[in-house]
Amino acid sequence: MTKSKLKKKERIDQLFSTDVKIIQNKEVFSYSVDSVLLSRFPKFPSKGLIVDLCSGNGAVGLFASTQTKAKIIEIELQKRLANMAQRSIELNQLQNQVSMINDDLKNLMQYVPRSGVDLIICNPPYFKATKTSKKNLSEHYLLARHEIATNLKEICKVSQQALKTNGRLAIVHRPDRFLEIIATLQKYKLAPKRIQFVYPKLGKEANMLLIEAIKDGSADGLKILPPLIVHKDNGDYTDDVFEIYFGKKQAGKKGYMYVLKCSDNTLYTGYTTDIKKRVSTHNSGKGAKYTKARLPVELIYWEEFPTKEAAMRAESIFKQKTRAQKLNYIEEQKQKNSLL
Incomplete structure (x- = not known):
C-alpha cells in the first residue's frame, strides 16, 4: 500500500520493535501508549483464538500478532475505524492471521464459538457517559472514550460467554475505576490474576491500569506487578517502555x-x-x-x-x-x- 491509497489526512506509523505498520488519522483515531502497553501485557497463547474488543484502528490486535500464531479477530463498531484496521491488516499482509468484523461487540457470539476463545484483549471506553462527562467534539473519539455504545459490564458479560474455562481477559483502564472493575470482573466469574499500575512519571499518580483475569479462576494467586513508569524526568521513555516501543538497546553501536x-x-x-x-x-x-x-x-x-x-x-x-x-x-x- 502506498501513500496514494491512504485517505485524506491519514498516515502510516510503526511500532519500531516490530515490522507492524498502522494506518492513523489523528482527527479520527490514533493509538496511544495504552494500546501499546496492552499489546505486550497478557500471557499470549501460542495458538488458538484471540479476540480484540473495541479494536479501533486495529493497533492492539496487529501488535499482538507478533507475539503469537493464534488467529486474531478484531471487532469494532465504527465503520470508519474498522475500514482503517482492515487496510492495516492488508498493509501488513496479515489476512491469514488477523480479521476485522465491523459490528457491535454484543454480537460477538455470532462470530466465535461459545466458550471457544483463549484470550480477549480490550482497550475500552474509559469514561462514563453522564451529563457532566467531558465530551470530545469528534464523534469517533466520543464513542471510543465514553461508555455510549458499550460499557465495562457488557465487555465482561460477552467475555464470560466467549472465553474458555481458564481463558483470559486483559484490559487497560483508569485507576479511579479500579474497585468497580474488580467487582464487575468477579460478578461475571472473571478472577483477577495480574495487575499493574502505570505512572506517567516517577512521583506522579497512576493514570493507567492493566488487568488480566481468568474465567472461572480461583480467588487465590493474585499478583500485583511492579509499577511501570512511562517517562523519565526529561520526557524520554524509561528503559522498560523504550524496549516495548523500539526493542532492546544495542550497546556500543552507532x-x-x-x-x-x-x-x-x-x-x-x-x-x-x-x-x-x-x-x-x-x-x-x-x-x-x-x-x-x-x-x-x-x-x-x-x-x-x-x-x-x-x-x-x-x-x-x-x-x-x-x-x-x-x-x-x-x-x-x-x-x-x-x-x-
Missing part, C-alpha cells in the same frame, strides 16, 4: 538515519547501523517493499547518532515532515555542515 531518492523521484527514509550495506541491500531488491518497486535508489542524506535507538527516533520524526520540509531540512543540514 545508528544512522538515511534518506534515499528512488527512481520515481520519491523519498524513502530508514535507519540502520551500516549505511553502505543497507543501501546495497535496497538496490539488490532485498530491502523495503517500497524501494523494491522503485529501483535504483540513491543515498542523498544520512545523519549519525550515538545509538540505533536514537536513529530510530530521528527517522520517526523525519517521516512526519512533508516532502518540501524534508528537502529543506536536508539542505539546511548540508549548509550547516559545510560551515563547520
Whole structure:
C-alpha cells in the first residue's frame, strides 16, 4: 500500500520493535501508549483464538500478532475505524492471521464459538457517559472514550460467554475505576490474576491500569506487578517502555538515519547501523517493499547518532515532515555542515 491509497489526512506509523505498520488519522483515531502497553501485557497463547474488543484502528490486535500464531479477530463498531484496521491488516499482509468484523461487540457470539476463545484483549471506553462527562467534539473519539455504545459490564458479560474455562481477559483502564472493575470482573466469574499500575512519571499518580483475569479462576494467586513508569524526568521513555516501543538497546553501536531518492523521484527514509550495506541491500531488491518497486535508489542524506535507538527516533520524526520540509531540512543540514 502506498501513500496514494491512504485517505485524506491519514498516515502510516510503526511500532519500531516490530515490522507492524498502522494506518492513523489523528482527527479520527490514533493509538496511544495504552494500546501499546496492552499489546505486550497478557500471557499470549501460542495458538488458538484471540479476540480484540473495541479494536479501533486495529493497533492492539496487529501488535499482538507478533507475539503469537493464534488467529486474531478484531471487532469494532465504527465503520470508519474498522475500514482503517482492515487496510492495516492488508498493509501488513496479515489476512491469514488477523480479521476485522465491523459490528457491535454484543454480537460477538455470532462470530466465535461459545466458550471457544483463549484470550480477549480490550482497550475500552474509559469514561462514563453522564451529563457532566467531558465530551470530545469528534464523534469517533466520543464513542471510543465514553461508555455510549458499550460499557465495562457488557465487555465482561460477552467475555464470560466467549472465553474458555481458564481463558483470559486483559484490559487497560483508569485507576479511579479500579474497585468497580474488580467487582464487575468477579460478578461475571472473571478472577483477577495480574495487575499493574502505570505512572506517567516517577512521583506522579497512576493514570493507567492493566488487568488480566481468568474465567472461572480461583480467588487465590493474585499478583500485583511492579509499577511501570512511562517517562523519565526529561520526557524520554524509561528503559522498560523504550524496549516495548523500539526493542532492546544495542550497546556500543552507532545508528544512522538515511534518506534515499528512488527512481520515481520519491523519498524513502530508514535507519540502520551500516549505511553502505543497507543501501546495497535496497538496490539488490532485498530491502523495503517500497524501494523494491522503485529501483535504483540513491543515498542523498544520512545523519549519525550515538545509538540505533536514537536513529530510530530521528527517522520517526523525519517521516512526519512533508516532502518540501524534508528537502529543506536536508539542505539546511548540508549548509550547516559545510560551515563547520
